[in-house]
Amino acid sequence: MNTKKIPLFIAFFILVHSYVFSVPLHSQIWGFSMDIPVCYEYTGGNNRDTFSFESPDGAMLDIVVYHPDSSRSTAFPDVDAMILDVHQRLNNRGEMDFFDYNNRRTAILELDFSGPSGEAMSGWALGLELTERPGPRGGPPVKPLLLALAYGPSDNAWFEFLHVSALDSIRPIAWERLTPGPITEFGFPRVTPILVPVFGLDTIAIIYQEDAEAAQSLIDREFEVLRRYEHADIWREAWERFYRTIYRDSFDRLADLAFQVERKLNVPPRENRDFAEQVLHWVQTFDYERDLMGSDFLNLISAAVEGRGDCDNQSMLWAIILRKAGINSAMMVSRYYGHAMGLAELSGPGARFALGGQMLLVAETTARVAIGLIAEDVSATEHWIGILFE
Numbered sequence: 001m002n003t004k005k006i007p008l009f010i011a012f013f014i015l016v017h018s019y020v021f022s023v024p025l026h027s028q029i030w031g032f033s034m035d036i037p038v039c040y041e042y043t044g045g046n047n048r049d050t051f052s053f054e055s056p057d058g059a060m061l062d063i064v065v066y067h068p069d070s071s072r073s074t075a076f077p078d079v080d081a082m083i084l085d086v087h088q089r090l091n092n093r094g095e096m097d098f099f100d101y102n103n104r105r106t107a108i109l110e111l112d113f114s115g116p117s118g119e120a121m122s123g124w125a126l127g128l129e130l131t132e133r134p135g136p137r138g139g140p141p142v143k144p145l146l147l148a149l150a151y152g153p154s155d156n157a158w159f160e161f162l163h164v165s166a167l168d169s170i171r172p173i174a175w176e177r178l179t180p181g182p183i184t185e186f187g188f189p190r191v192t193p194i195l196v197p198v199f200g201l202d203t204i205a206i207i208y209q210e211d212a213e214a215a216q217s218l219i220d221r222e223f224e225v226l227r228r229y230e231h232a233d234i235w236r237e238a239w240e241r242f243y244r245t246i247y248r249d250s251f252d253r254l255a256d257l258a259f260q261v262e263r264k265l266n267v268p269p270r271e272n273r274d275f276a277e278q279v280l281h282w283v284q285t286f287d288y289e290r291d292l293m294g295s296d297f298l299n300l301i302s303a304a305v306e307g308r309g310d311c312d313n314q315s316m317l318w319a320i321i322l323r324k325a326g327i328n329s330a331m332m333v334s335r336y337y338g339h340a341m342g343l344a345e346l347s348g349p350g351a352r353f354a355l356g357g358q359m360l361l362v363a364e365t366t367a368r369v370a371i372g373l374i375a376e377d378v379s380a381t382e383h384w385i386g387i388l389f390e
Contacts, residue, residue: 024169024177024244030065031131032146033177035169035244037162037225038237059152059159060123061166065130067144082145083107083127094122099189101182104129104172108186111151123151123163126182128172146172161224168218169245178251178390180214188214198257199307200285201264205257207301215299218249223295230335239333240387243316247389250300251320257304258324272327273346276363277371279321280342283314284368312340314365319344319389329389330355332362336383341365341374343386348372355386 024035029048040053040061049065066082068075076082083096087109094110107127115121130144148170150163168181180190190208198205222245229238265278287308290296296310300317303309309317312333319329319342328345332353342363343353350372351362364374 027065030144030146031172031174032128033171033174034063034166035241035248036061036166037169038234038241039162039229040166055152055162057156059150059156059162062147062149064147065144066147067133068142076145079105079107079127079129079145082147083109083125086125086127086147086149097186099186101128101172101185102176102179106182106186108183111149112154115153120154121151122154123149123159124167124183125149125151126167126170128170128182130172131174146170158224158228161221161228165222165225165245178248180218180249180252184214184218184249188217190214196257196305198260198264199305200282201261203260203264205260207253207257211253212299212301212305215246215250215253215301219246219295219297219299222246223297235335236385239335239385243312243331243333243387244389246297246300247316247320250316251323253301254304254317254320255324257301258321261304261321262325266325272325273348273361273371275325276318276322276327276344276346276361279318280363280365280371281368283318283365286314288366310340311366315340315342315363318342318363318365323389328358328360330360331387331389332384333387334378334383334385336380337378339378346371353384353386356388360386 024033026033036053039055043052043054045051051063053061066076076085087096090113092111092113094112096107096109098105098107100106109125111121111123111125113121126148128146130146132141132143134141148167150166152159164183168183170182171177188210190210192209193206194209195204196207222242226238226242229235261279265282266275285307286303289308290310298309298313300313303313303317315331319331322329322344330343331340332343333340342365343355343360344363345358346361351374352359353362361372362374363371
């Protein structure tokens, strides 16, 4: 995104009207959550253990929870038996594989089968274990199993991005909501911890060798989903989900790096606003660069290690570091201005943005100005969208 480089900066209050935005889905019964692409519409199910969605152009997503006290006659002893049953019932021609997702057995199945009228269908299926719960009638504990199928006509190659994006948004257990998704972990398992320098701070942090590549792959995939809907009526919701998805994938990857930044910049211990401003000054020193041929969003691991990027990845990086330090944070983006800024729950004077029932302080991450000051020519409230990550 571009930023407005002018000398005049002002502090002002931004008041925005409420609007409907897409939010992740969460099952209070089973504990899993999902933040599926905004094009999907709910088409059926019992809203307890079966859910079906479909996009206007024919992509389908089915979610089923198998458990012993289900009204369905079928129950499976484990993920392996469940995914094998799907494979056989569909006369599926794709391959299956198994892996550990956060130390739980998980199955992935490539879908390649014929629909009811003989049409070629393709996609992916995912099988996961959910949180253990008491067995029926006081029996031993059981692990419900979640089956998710994302599929559609094979002649629509773009559906591949949609299918993977939908399945990767599933988090089987509540604490996993801010960890990389199962599809990303399957493709880029984090197995090799390494030490990397933190840009400009004379310290090192632990990440996984696979983190930067995995994060960038997710960003590029989600950009393809976003680009499909950037001129549709749901463009606003699509933007919100794009940034939420990146945040959730990056949050855990940055755990030690954010700790090292806090350790260097919060000594002696500072008030929240002072610490937030120190982190802001740090990201403001990054080299400004754009990638107009791609997603134009550099993954946050590379940004923090190499000290480069654009306003939106710098704003999100700033927000994550603050959130890790216990400060509520968010960001605001503008398609009209081609710009992004950070937001945080901080006291004191400065420009503020109304979001989530709070007036959050604005942080300009690319121009070297104090927190709460932004350029006068980006001040029209109707051109900004607030992004709540959690």
